[in-house]
Amino acid sequence: MQAAEGMLAASPSTEADLKPLETLIGEAYTEIDKAVTRGVLHKNNAARKKARCARYKRKVIIKANLWQPPADHPDYSKWAKLHAPN
Numbered sequence: 556m557q558a559a560e561g562m563l564a565a566s567p568s569t570e571a572d573l574k575p576l577e578t579l580i581g582e583a584y585t586e587i588d589k590a591v592t593r594g595v596l597h598k599n600n601a602a603r604k605k606a607r608c609a610r611y612k613r614k615v616i617i618k619a620n621l622w623q624p625p626a627d628h629p630d631y632s633k634w635a636k637l638h639a640p641n
Contacts, residue, residue, distance in 0.1 A: 569621075570621060573612075573615070573616070573619075573621070576615060577612070580608045580609070580612055583604075583605075583608050584605055584608070587601045587604050587605055613630065614633075617630060617633060617637060618637055620637075620638060
């Protein structure tokens with residue numbers, strides 16, 4: 556997550572800049588799934604952890620203005636707050 560936090564501070568400018576983050580999230584998903592298979596994590600706990608990873612990625616994408624949610628989307632208020640004229 557520390558590498559991902561660095562991306563949030565740097566604010567990637569293109570989708571190619573997001574490849575390292577997508578790689579990290581893919582590796583995290585794999586490890587979480589293995590933990591569920593071995594019985595280390597409960598499936599609901601694993602789902603929560605995966606959702607947090609996805610939410611963090613979405614936060615980076617919104618901050619970088621690489622995605623604009625439609626007006627009826629739950630993330631629209633976050634996007635509007637970040638990109639409001641000063």
